Amino acid sequence: MDSIAILDFGSQYAQIIARRVREAQVYCELFPWDAPMEQILAIQPKGFILSGGPRSVYEEDAPYIQHFVFKTGLPILGICYGMQALTHALGGQVDPSARREYGYAEIESLIDSPLVSGLSKVWMSHGDRITKLPEGFIVLAASGNSPLAAMGDRKRKYFGVQFHPEVHHTPNGKKLLRYFVVEICGAKPNWTPASIIEESVERIRKQVGNERVLAAVSGGVDSSVAAALVHEAIGDQLMAIFVDTGLLRKNEGEQVAAAFRENLGAELLTVEASDEFFSALEGVTEPEEKRKIVGEKFIRVFERQAMQLGQPKFLVQGTIYPDVVESSAPDRNKAQRIKTHHNVGGLPEDIQFQLVEPLRYLFKDEVRAVGEALGLPESLVWRQPFPGPGLTVRCLGEVTRERVSRLRAADAILLEELSKAGYLGKHDFGSGSSSIAARTVVSQAFIVLLPVRSVGVMGDQRTYQEAAAIRAVTTEDFMTADWARLPQDLLAKVSNRIVNEVDGINRVVYDITSKPPATIEWE
Numbered sequence: 268m269d270s271i272a273i274l275d276f277g278s279q280y281a282q283i284i285a286r287r288v289r290e291a292q293v294y295c296e297l298f299p300w301d302a303p304m305e306q307i308l309a310i311q312p313k314g315f316i317l318s319g320g321p322r323s324v325y326e327e328d329a330p331y332i333q334h335f336v337f338k339t340g341l342p343i344l345g346i347c348y349g350m351q352a353l354t355h356a357l358g359g360q361v362d363p364s365a366r367r368e369y370g371y372a373e374i375e376s377l378i379d380s381p382l383v384s385g386l387s388k389v390w391m392s393h394g395d396r397i398t399k400l401p402e403g404f405i406v407l408a409a410s411g412n413s414p415l416a417a418m419g420d421r422k423r424k425y426f427g428v429q430f431h432p433e434v435h436h437t438p439n440g441k442k443l444l445r446y447f448v449v450e451i452c453g454a455k456p457n458w459t460p461a462s463i464i465e466e467s468v469e470r471i472r473k474q475v476g477n478e479r480v481l482a483a484v485s486g487g488v489d490s491s492v493a494a495a496l497v498h499e500a501i502g503d504q505l506m507a508i509f510v511d512t513g514l515l516r517k518n519e520g521e522q523v524a525a526a527f528r529e530n531l532g533a534e535l536l537t538v539e540a541s542d543e544f545f546s547a548l549e550g551v552t553e554p555e556e557k558r559k560i561v562g563e564k565f566i567r568v569f570e571r572q573a574m575q576l577g578q579p580k581f582l583v584q585g586t587i588y589p590d591v592v593e594s595s596a597p598d599r600n601k602a603q604r605i606k607t608h609h610n611v612g613g614l615p616e617d618i619q620f621q622l623v624e625p626l627r628y629l630f631k632d633e634v635r636a637v638g639e640a641l642g643l644p645e646s647l648v649w650r651q652p653f654p655g656p657g658l659t660v661r662c663l664g665e666v667t668r669e670r671v672s673r674l675r676a677a678d679a680i681l682l683e684e685l686s687k688a689g690y691l692g693k694h695d696f697g698s699g700s701s702s703i704a705a706r707t708v709v710s711q712a713f714i715v716l717l718p719v720r721s722v723g724v725m726g727d728q729r730t731y732q733e734a735a736a737i738r739a740v741t742t743e744d745f746m747t748a749d750w751a752r753l754p755q756d757l758l759a760k761v762s763n764r765i766v767n768e769v770d771g772i773n774r775v776v777y778d779i780t781s782k783p784p785a786t787i788e789w790e
């Protein structure tokens with residue numbers, strides 16, 4: 268598989284560059300700028316892309332381009348800081364701009380270069396700029412503020428752009444990246460779901476041989492696609508289990524099991540453990556404690572099950588590429604760490620298994636494409652994110668079987684009505700699509716059951732029952748979110764049905780807070 272190495276100089280957009288290259292169907296990997304040569308060259312790259320970064324090339328300890336990169340003689344594309352580092356290394360001049368340039372800029376191609384042709388509006392975000400080109404380079408494009416907005420040395424195949432072709436604010440930026448990797452580097456665009464499956468299947472077979480492999484399927488996209496891939500590779504050597512904690516959405520277990528049976532011909536063993544979870548949660552109302560209990564219980568049930576199945580040697584994990592990259596990235600994306608508290612429901616670190624991680628190099632959209640290609644149903648592949656500790660985080664106050672079943676019934680009504688009105692389904696999570704339709708789809712929607720009772724009147728009866736909140740958000744990355752502007756008639760219908768059909772709820776409210784300052788879940 269031809270590949271491209273992306274060197275990360277601390278850019279908040281580094282992962283987006285990688286996704287754009289993958290969208291051009293070329294395999295690529297991200298490396299910190301100072302990763303060891305052997306590690307980077309192990310993927311046998313056809314070229315390098317240098318990301319942007321927050322530093323200035325003249326600062327002490329500023330990140331630089333390691334010498335071996337030039338020695339390979341391979342093409343290089345420097346973006347923003349990457350362009351400045353390239354200029355600095357090759358004897359050009361970089362200086363602070365009179366003022367920081369941030370936002371849209373118009374650029375003009377100065378010569379006929381297919382790399383920058385078709386670009387006019389671009390996204391800029393830089394403090395320094397190039398004031399003198401290194402020897403051998405010519406100017407390809409200029410903007411008002413950056414007379415040297417794009418440069419190239421066609422002989423050595425070195426290129427630099429001051430703007431960010433990877434972000435969706437640069438229309439046609441994708442084309443530039445595709446042109447660089449396919450035409451300039453000569454990488455074959457053969458990274459497709461079919462080739463990903465073929466390669467993974469081979470790798471999994473080689474890793475596990477005749478051994479048995481265990482997978483815990485949660486109903487989420489990643490664990491389902493990971494198990495499906497392993498099943499494709501080794502068939503019945505895979506033992507997939509589904510722990511029914513009693514804290515999942517309505518019919519979730521049945522749906523996932525049916526999808527496995529009907530679409531993959533794989534059996535999913537359901538482990539009914541809801542009694543254990545409910546009794547451990549009895550009387551507990553503190554959110555962190557609830558999470559901890561669910562996490563620990565899950566591990567215990569899982570370990571017991573593994574023992575009963577004769578302690579298989581391998582375990583499938585649905586780790587995906589962003590998790591891998593974030594744990595080794597240079598100092599950036601601090602906000603991402605907010606997510607660390609989300610790994611509850613995972614397995615202990617000292618677990619006695621060797622891990623099979625078939626999604627380790629895939630982005631979420633690739634995971635979905637692979638899931639679809641393997642035949643998993645759209646309802647599973649495009650499922651909304653669901654927290655590891657399950658409905659505990661949406662059942663405020665004490666988690667009892669009765670309250671969870673109330674919550675589930677209300678939640679099922681909300682999802683049914685949203686689905687009927689066309690608000691659920693395929694969603695372009697963060698891939699930067701400008702499609703308006705994709706953005707109006709609700710990214711995540713659920714009911715929160717509140718431990719608040721209020722007075723109502725039903726028929727001639729006075730009621731004193733709990734309240735439910737509808738939470739529906741639109742977001743690209745779940746780090747920030749806005750409340751969905753759902754039509755009032757749709758909200759009315761949901762509210763009406765919940766109060767009429769669900770015992771114990773007499774009031775429905777709509778959460779109109781964005782994140783930040785609120786979070787998506789209430790906890």
Ligand code: XMP
Nearest residue numbers: 609610611652653654655656745786787788
């Ligand atoms: P918050 O509430 O922090 O949630 O705005 C952001 C996204 O993360 C999901 N979430 C979780 N996912 N385990 C998970 O796998 C968890 O413990 C967890 N808690 C929240 C949440 O549903 C939203 O999509």
